[in-house]
Amino acid sequence: MDIENYIEKAAELVYRSQSVVVFTGAGVSTESGIPDFRSPGGVWSRYDPEDFTYQRFVSSQEARRKHWIMIGEIFAKEYEPNPAHYAIAEMDRLGKLDCIITQNVDNLHQKAGVSVEKVFELHGNTMWIKCLSCGRRYPMGEVKKRLGKGEEIPDCLECHGILKPDGVFFGEALPQKVLNDSIFHAQHCDLCIVVGSTLVVYPAAYMPVYAVQAGAKLIIVNMSDTPMDHSADVLLMGKAGEILPQMVERVKSKLSQNKTE
Ligand code: NAD
Numbered sequence: 001m002d003i004e005n006y007i008e009k010a011a012e013l014v015y016r017s018q019s020v021v022v023f024t025g026a027g028v029s030t031e032s033g034i035p036d037f038r039s040p041g042g043v044w045s046r047y048d049p050e051d052f053t054y055q056r057f058v059s060s061q062e063a064r065r066k067h068w069i070m071i072g073e074i075f076a077k078e079y080e081p082n083p084a085h086y087a088i089a090e091m092d093r094l095g096k097l098d099c100i101i102t103q104n105v106d107n108l109h110q111k112a113g114v115s116v117e118k119v120f121e122l123h124g125n126t127m128w129i130k131c132l133s134c135g136r137r138y139p140m141g142e143v144k145k146r147l148g149k150g151e152e153i154p155d156c157l158e159c160h161g162i163l164k165p166d167g168v169f170f171g172e173a174l175p176q177k178v179l180n181d182s183i184f185h186a187q188h189c190d191l192c193i194v195v196g197s198t199l200v201v202y203p204a205a206y207m208p209v210y211a212v213q214a215g216a217k218l219i220i221v222n223m224s225d226t227p228m229d230h231s232a233d234v235l236l237m238g239k240a241g242e243i244l245p246q247m248v249e250r251v252k253s254k255l256s257q258n259k260t261e
Contacts, residue, residue, distance in 0.1 A: 011250035017191035027196020081112035087244035133161025
């Protein structure tokens with residue numbers, strides 16, 4: 001079967017589903033210019049993940065310095081949603097999206113037009129920076145300006161506490177309510193679509209497992225193998241920004257055909 005047939009098969013699954021959960025990873029945002037972690041040239045080919053644990057961040061000035069260099073590098077510019085984010089937002093407008101469960105911290109699903117209540121951010125959102133002492137929150141843009149002026153390790157303007165991006169670091173607990181809600185939605189969907197994830201970061205990667213165990217169909221859109229490929233009803237190897245718009249276009253025409261019949 002060629003890719004067109006697989007896309008058609010995926011579109012048919014979406015069309016027939018009542019409750020679709022889209023599970024996204026860093027790969028949905030690479031076409032917006034944000035590098036993922038594990039692809040060649042990704043973040044972990046330039047930085048050592050060992051330096052980026054929560055424990056290292058809070059206990060070592062040097063780890064914080066490296067972290068802010070990485071943040072300065074990754075968030076040097078404003079990122080915009082790409083056709084994959086817009087295709088997922090279009091599924092929502094078509095009444096075909098229960099929710100998005102994302103590992104991403106980049107806010108791009110919301111920027112593409114999906115309402116905040118429908119986006120479960122398992123690893124937080126790096127658009128905000130939080131003081132670990134007094135809890136004051138700063139928009140990323142504000143802290144980026146300070147980095148741009150030469151501050152290496154910005155601290156809280158109020159109490160001089162440690163400032164930490166509000167994303168979940170290695171070794172840090174996931175936000176409990178978001179995790180519980182995500183598990184609930186994964187276990188109650190009838191179709192789960194994985195987009196751009198290696199599915200090796202846990203507990204996030206359990207979400208499609210919960211969905212499949214509860215009887216949902218599974219579509220995977222990714223550029224490399226995942227441990228769940230064998231469970232997929234449709235496996236679409238390729239760029240999310242090319243595949244998802246085609247799939248959603250087909251769903252759209254199936255829905256409008258159905259209306260006119
Ligand atoms: P990962 O880096 O482990 O894997 C990304 C996957 O996406 C790979 O399998 C790759 O082949 C695939 N991919 C890359 N570009 C793609 C494209 N255009 N279309 C389809 N697939 C594509 O990412 P992960 O599984 O999300 O785990 C990494 C962790 O890093 C996550 O926990 C996440 O919080 C964090 N992260 C987030 C961002 C972000 O917010 N944009 C960026 C980097 C890392």
